[in-house]
Amino acid sequence: MSLDWLDAFLVSGTFGVVEIVGLGLLLHLQVGLTRIANFGVVGFWGLGLYTFGVLYVQVDWPFGEPWQFLFSALAASLAAALAGLVVAWLIADLDSDGALVGTLGFSAIVLILATTQDQLTGGALGLGGLGFPYDLGTTKANELLWLALMTALVGLILGYVWWVHRTPYGRLLIAIGSNEPLARSMGKHTTGAKLTLFAITCGLMGLLGAMHGVMVRFLDIGSLDVGITLAALAGLILGGTARVWGAVIGVLLTVGLFDIVIQFYVPLPQEWFTQAIPVLREAVFGALLVVVLLFRPQGLLGQMRRSKLIRAMHDG
Amino acid sequence: MAEPSAPPILEVDGLHSGYGDVPVLKGLDFAVDSEVFAILGANGAGKTTLLATLARLLPVTDGSIRLGGKDVTAHPASETARLGIGYVPQEAAIFPDLTVFENLSIGGMIGERPLEQGLEEVFETFPDLRDKVGLRAGDLSGGESRMVACGRALMQDPSVLLLDEPTAGLSPLYVELFFQKIAEIHSGRGVTIVLTEQNATLALGVADRVMVLSLGLGSEVMTAADVTTDRLKEAYKL
Structure with a gap:
């Protein structure tokens, strides 16, 4: 099937949006539910990206794809x-x-390691040699399938977040975020619950990083700057840190607006996209964070629980 | 040969505690049996610090805490809760983002009693909560929040319930109701109650024995019937 009608940049742009939605959902569990402030999203994502890339390229595996x-x-x-x-x-x-x-310090350590361990990572020059674990014949077809797989993965993450909200474990996380000493005084091992949650969500952030590595097929330390963290945080805070759909709505309204709507549907001079738009994007995200936190700190979707969810829990 | 007497339900020996380098409790000794035990004292006397220390949320710098003869001084809060200590702090005693049902069910996560049985017992004590299970706890009134906090602790099926100024800031109607409920919880369920209170008159209405805390030191323990204004004044070091 010919995919000539499909813009390759639209596939990669959409992949980026879906990826940030995934990171935003995981950040929602950390920040929105458990109130563990994580400004080092890029560190965990980048550790996954670089661990994957180095193992994939530098290790002489005795087996082929997809293993x-x-x-x-x-x-x-x-x-x-x-x-x-x-x-x-x-x-x-x-x-x-x-x-x-x-x-934040952890993400700086990851960046320093990726830059200085250049025999493994390629350092500032980067490292190529990554590829798709399959071959559909054209790069565009491979990328499109990878986008579908990434969307499926983020769908699973959304399902996981949805599930956590409805379990006693989720209630415990909300209780910890709300008042950890009180939760501890009720016999709960709060530190264990926090560590488990953080490890699982950071592991999934690393998996998203590995998926990103396949899509871009190149390790670049430029991807380890604060941009990923800022995008995930801005989207989550705009949508509402405490709500399941907060990350989805918020990321679509921020990253989606810049990386898809403006990029593909607003007729602007081409040179703007390489210079002005990326800078403007970061500036708008930063300004948006300030405005939302000042005037609607709970985000567009509001406080934690919908009455519909609560009713469903009690009726069911 | 006489049977050896059972150890007190809660026993505190030479208890020192505080916040970092600031000592607050300076050597407390008392024992509590199956009773309502009131700890009186003015603001800053150390009442909240004492209950938080008994709940093992603050470190013991010296002395010991024994629960039914078992030394729990080095136990973390999560373990003492499992051993039977229920704690209702004066402030931030509920999880506002959770519903009333969820607040109660979190309390019922420990122990072997079925959740439904625990809920039914809480609703018997606080019938007003039955119709509010689906509401967000943060949207309740002060009195209702206090009921949820108390119910949450009762869901743990505690042998000792620590209540930090349970009626502070409540309307007179709720104050009367709460002291009535405290008496019911003790007499009906056999739960030992340790409560702090600034208002001596209110506390004496429900307590079997009282101790006055002043600047981190405790007075002699008095039975409520023996308390006189002069003894209280002396204990308060007025």
Whole structure:
């Protein structure tokens, strides 16, 4: 089937939006439910990206695809989960400011390692050699299928978040976010619950990073700047940190607006897209954060629980 | 040969506690049996610190806490809760983003009693909560929130219930109701109650024995019937 009608940049742009939605959903569990401030999203995502890329390219695997991808991606997720566990343990008793600095520091460490360990990572020059675990004949077809797989993965993450909201475990996370000492005084192992949640969500962030590596097929330290974190946070805060759909709505209104609507449907001079728009994008995200936090801190979708959800829980 | 007497339900020996380098409790000794035990004291006397320490939310710098003869001084809060201590702080005693039902069910996560049985017992004590299970706890009035907090602690099926100024800030109607409920919880369920209160008259109406806390030190423990204004004044070091 010919895919000439499909703009390749639209596929990669949509992939980026879906990916940020996934990160925003995971951030919702960390920040919105459990109130663990994580400003180091790019660190966990980037650790997954680089662990995957290095294993995929530098290791002489005794087997081919799709096992090469699956093993590398699994190792990337485990590395990010383990890092999440360690970081969560370090910041477990810190207040939000301390957690912010701790997670931001972790993302800086990942960037420094990716830059300095150039024999493994390619350093500032980057590392090529990544590829799709299948071949449909054309790059566009491969990318389109990868977008579908990424969308399916983010759909599963959405399902996981939805499930967490409806379980006693989810209630415990909300209780911890609301008043951790009180939850502890009720016999709950709050530190264990926080560490588990942070490790799982960071592991999934690492998996999203590995998926990103396949799509771009190149490791570039430029992707480890604050952009990913800022995009996920801005979307989540605009939509509403405490609501399941907050990340989805917010990311579509921010990243989707810039990377798809403006990019493809607003007739602007071509040079704007390489210079003005990326800078404007970051500036708008930053300004948006300030405006939302000042005038509607709970985000567009409002407070935590919908009355419909509550009714459904009690009727069911 | 005489049977050895059972250890007190709660026993505190030489208890020191505080916040970081700031000592608040400076050596408390008392024992509580199956009773309503009131701890009186002015603002800053250390009442909240004492209950938070008994709930193991604050570190013990010296001394010991024993629950039914078992030393729980080094236990974390999550373990003492499982051993039977229920705690209702004066402020931030509920989870406002959760519904009334969810607040209660979180309390019922420990122990072996079925959730439905625990809920039914809480609704017997606080019938007003039955119709409010689906409401967000943060949307309730002050008195209703206090009922949820107390119900949440009762869901843990505690042997000792620590109530930190349970009626502070409530309207007179709720104050009367609450002290009536406290008496019911003790007499009906056999739960030992340790409560703090600034208002001595209110506390004496429900307590079996009282102790006055002043600047981190405790007075002698008095039975409520023996309390006189002069003894209270002396205990308050007025």
